[in-house]
Amino acid sequence: MYIAVSVETVKKQNSAMKKKRITILGCGWLGLPLAQKLVDDDYSVKGSTTREEKLETLQYAGVEPWLVRLDPELTGDDVVAFLQSDILIVNISPLRRDDIVEYHIEQFSSLIDALGQSPVRSVLLVSSTSVYPALNREVTEEDAADAESLAGQALLLVEEMMMQESGFQTTVLRFGGLIGYDRNPEKYLAGMTGITHPDQPMNLIHRDDCVNIISEIIRLKQWGEVFNACSPVHPLRKEYYGRAAAIAGIEPLPLVSTDEPAPFKVVNSEKLTSALHYCFLYPDPVAQLG
Numbered sequence: 001m002y003i004a005v006s007v008e009t010v011k012k013q014n015s016a017m018k019k020k021r022i023t024i025l026g027c028g029w030l031g032l033p034l035a036q037k038l039v040d041d042d043y044s045v046k047g048s049t050t051r052e053e054k055l056e057t058l059q060y061a062g063v064e065p066w067l068v069r070l071d072p073e074l075t076g077d078d079v080v081a082f083l084q085s086d087i088l089i090v091n092i093s094p095l096r097r098d099d100i101v102e103y104h105i106e107q108f109s110s111l112i113d114a115l116g117q118s119p120v121r122s123v124l125l126v127s128s129t130s131v132y133p134a135l136n137r138e139v140t141e142e143d144a145a146d147a148e149s150l151a152g153q154a155l156l157l158v159e160e161m162m163m164q165e166s167g168f169q170t171t172v173l174r175f176g177g178l179i180g181y182d183r184n185p186e187k188y189l190a191g192m193t194g195i196t197h198p199d200q201p202m203n204l205i206h207r208d209d210c211v212n213i214i215s216e217i218i219r220l221k222q223w224g225e226v227f228n229a230c231s232p233v234h235p236l237r238k239e240y241y242g243r244a245a246a247i248a249g250i251e252p253l254p255l256v257s258t259d260e261p262a263p264f265k266v267v268n269s270e271k272l273t274s275a276l277h278y279c280f281l282y283p284d285p286v287a288q289l290g
Contacts, residue, residue: 019044022218023083023120025068025111026091027058030126030178034089034211035063041215046082072106074114083118087218090162091126094154104154108161116167122223123162123170124214129203129228131156131174134263141174141226141271159226169223175210176203176230176267179285183207185244189253197262198238198255203230206282216276227272233284234266243286 020043024031027047035047039062047058048068058065068076070092076082090111094104115123130152131144147153162170179185213229216222238255245252272278282288 020087020218021085022046022087022089023085024048024063024089024091025070026126027054027063028091029183030207030210031089031091032058032061032063033207034091034214036061037211037215038218039063041219043218046085048076048082070107070111072103072110074110079114080117083114083120085118085120087122087124088115088118088120088168089124089126089214093128094151096151100150101154101157104158105161108158112161112165115165121168122221123168124217125159125162125170125172126214127155127159127172127174128152129174129176129230129265129267131159132265132267134265136263136265138266138268139228140268141228144174144226163224163226171217171223172226173214173217174226174228174267176205176228178207178210179204180207180282180288185241185289186248189241189245189248189250192241192253194254194256195238195241196256198236198257200237200262200264201234201266202237202240202285203234203265203267204240204285205230206280206285206288208281212281213272213276213278216278220276222275225275227275228267228269229272230267230269231280231283231285232269232273233286235284235286239286240289243289247290 022038022043023046024035025048027035027049035045038045045063046066047063048066050069055065066077066082068082094100097103130149131147132139133146133148144156147156159172242252
């Protein structure tokens with residue numbers, strides 16, 4: 001029996017067949033809204049959590065939920081099926097522990113082994129501007145070396161591991177300090193006795209910009225790159241926390257200065273804005289406070 005099929009139906013079927021599959025390893029504060037954005041953009045999205053109680057939250061958001069751990073071996077729900085995707089977004093931070101560098105390397109060694117058995121050909125690695133030392137000047141993507149914190153050292157090493165792999169292309173995205181929503185400076189004022197290093201510039205980025213930037217990297221297929229991602233305005237600490245205090249209606253905190261100026265870095269994100277033609281939703285972290 002012949003059944004007529006409309007051209008529109010065929011187009012929809014072909015579109016569904018071609019829908020890109022994305023796996024997000026780490027659906028926390030940033031990963032969950034990112035997953036929701038990608039679902040809205042009509043991607044097929046799998047997302048992982050280490051907590052069973054969050055599985056329902058992921059499912060409610062339209063994300064295929066998976067219970068997966070990287071401690072340091074990749075374990076949990078069928079990890080082979082979990083990595084059956086075209087694109088992997090890795091959104092996990094180095095754990096605070098005595099062997100942070102060695103442990104983070106072990107985590108990524110396990111992940112790389114698993115990726116070797118998967119169809120993933122594009123990876124986006126969420127990293128941090130902690131890979132840069134305080135050089136008392138503007139820093140670009142080429143300045144990552146001699147990170148001062150152990151977390152920064154761990155991130156720099158796994159960046160190199162991922163980018164050296166030939167089985168897939170990795171784009172590294174180095175975010176500044178994440179702000180927005182519940183990560184508001186007003187929340188921290190109560191625990192502060194003063195503003196240390198008041199004249200030190202800050203490198204910050206709003207979560208909404210993080211989500212949009214990742215979405216644009218995927219849309220434009222910007223693979224095999226390293227990008228900084230910080231708001232273009234770098235307020236001084238006294239400006240940022242001073243404004244937060246004013247909004248909260250409390251007395252400004254005293255400025256705690258030292259004889260020597262605090263070392264600093266100003267992270268330049270012009271490579272990213274040029275490649276993506278990206279305009280920040282929140283270019284000025286102070287203005288976004290209200």
